[in-house]
Amino acid sequence: MAGFRKLAKDTAVLTASSVLMRCIGLAYQVWLAGRIGAAGIGLWQLVTSVSMLSATLAISGIRFTTTRLVSEELGGGNGAGASRAVTHCLGYAALMGCAAFLVLYLCAEPIGFLWIGDARTVKSLRILAFGLPAIALSSVLNGYFIASGHAWRSAAVQVLEQLTGIGCVMALLSRVPGDDLELCCAAISGGRTVADIVSLLLIAALYLLERRQRRRGAPARLTGRMLRIAIPLALSAYARTSLTTLENLLVPRKLREAGFSAERALGGYGTITGMVFPIIGFPSCLLSALAELTVPELTAAQVRGDTARIDSTVSRLLRWTLAFSLLCAAFLFVNAEALGALIYHSSGVGPYIRVFALLVPMMYMDIVTDGCLKGLGQMMWSMGYNITEAALGTLLVITLLPRWALDGYIFMLFFCEIFNFVLSITRLRRVAQFRLLPLRRRRRGQSPAGNGS
DSSP, rough: OHHHHHHHHHHHHHHHHHHHHHHHHHHHHHHHHHHHHHHHHHHHHHHHHHHHHHHHHTTHHHHHHHHHHHHHHHHHHHHHHHHHHHHHHHHHHOOOOOOOOHHHHEEEEEEIIIIIIIIGGGHHHHHTTTTTHHHHHHHHHHHHHTTTHHEEEEEEEEHHHHHHHHHHHHHHHSSOOTTTHHHHHHHHHHHHHHHHHHHHHHHHHHHHHHHHSSSOOOOOOOOHHHHHHHHHHHEEEHHHHHHHHHHHHHHHHHHHTTTHHHHHHHHHHHHHIIIHHHHHTTTHHHHHHHHHHHHHHHHHHHHHTOOHHHHHHHHHHHHHHHHHHHHHHHHHTTTHHHHHHHSSSSSSSSHHHHHHTTTTHHHHHHHHHHHHHHHTTTTTHHHHHHHHHHHHHHHHHHHHHHHHHHHHHHHHHHHHHHHHHHHHHHHHHHHHHOSSOOOOOOTTTTTSSSSSO
C-alpha cells in the first residue's frame, strides 16, 4: 500500500505539471494556428515528423534504459550502481546525439526535397539538428529522476522548457511575415532548439546538486546490461518511428492524389493532427504520468518477485483508467462543437472531435497498458506491436487515402489504435493477473478453497 501511495503522490506531481503544460500548450497551439493557419500547421507537422525520427536516433532507447537500470540498482539497494548507470547512459547519449545531429544537418536538403517534397522545410530541419544532443542527454537525466522518485524535478524543468520555447517562438515569429511559411517554420524550430538547450542546462544543474549529496560506493558492471536493453529498444524505435514518419509524409501526398489541392491537403492533415488531437489528448496527461511512473514501481516489484503487488498495481491502474477514459470520451462527444468553436473559433473542428471521442477509451487504456508492459520487462513485445501497427498504418494510407481521402485517414487511425490495444492488453494479461472489476480474487498459486490444497 505504501508503494501505491508513493506512486499516487508522484503521479499527482507529474499530473499537475502535465495539466499546466497542456493548458499552456493548447493556448499556444490555438495562437499558432491563428498566426500561421491550417496550412502552416500542416507544414510544421511534416517538419515535426522528421524531427521525431531524428530525436529517436538521438535517444536510441536510452531514456527507458536509464529508468530500468536505475530502478534495478535502487531496488537492490545499490545507490552507487545507480550513479554508475547514469554515467554510462550519458556517454551513450552523447555519442548518439552527436550522430543524429550530423545525419539531420547534412541530410536536411535531400530530406526536404525528396522525402517531404517541400523545399521550405530544409532550413527548419537544419536548425532543429542543433538541439538533438541536448535532447539525448536530457532524456538520461529525466529517466534518472523518474526512477529515483524525484519526478517533481523533471516536471519543473519540463514546464520551464515549454515556457522558454513558447516565449522564443513568439518573439521570433513577430519578426517574420505570417504568409511566409518557410520563415515561420524556421522561427518555430529556433524556439524549440533554444528550449532544448536550456532544458539540458537546468536538469544537469539539478542532477549535479543531488549527486554531491549521494554516497559513493563500489560501482556495478553495467555496460553489457545497458547495451542489452538500449540496442534492441533503439532498433525497434528506429523501425517504428521510420514507418510512422513515412506514414505522416505520405498523407498529404495521397490526399493530393484524391483530388485535394496542396494547401487543402496540408490544411486537412494539420486540422486532424495539429488541432483535433491536442484536444483529444489533453486529458491523457494524467495517464502519461501514470504510465511513466509505473515503470520503476513494477520493475522494483518484479526484482523482489512480488507478484501480488504487480497484480494489485496493474488492476488498480487499469480500472481507474477505464473509468476516467469513459468520462472523458462522453464529455468530448457531447461538447465537440462547443470546444471547436471556443478553442479554435471554427465550426470545422467540432465534427472531428466528436468522431475521435469514440476512440478515447482505447487510446487512454493503451497508454497505461504500454507503461505496464515496459515496467514488467515486456518492452520488446510492446515495440513489436508498435512496429506492426505503423506498418499497417503506412499500408492503409497508401491504399485508402487516394480513394477515400480524409475518411480513409480517419479509418486508418481507428483501425491501428484498436489493433495495437488488443495486442497489448492480451500480452499484459499473460504476465499479470489483473481484473477490470474490483472483485476479490485469489493470489497466484492459491487454491479455490484458499488453503493451497
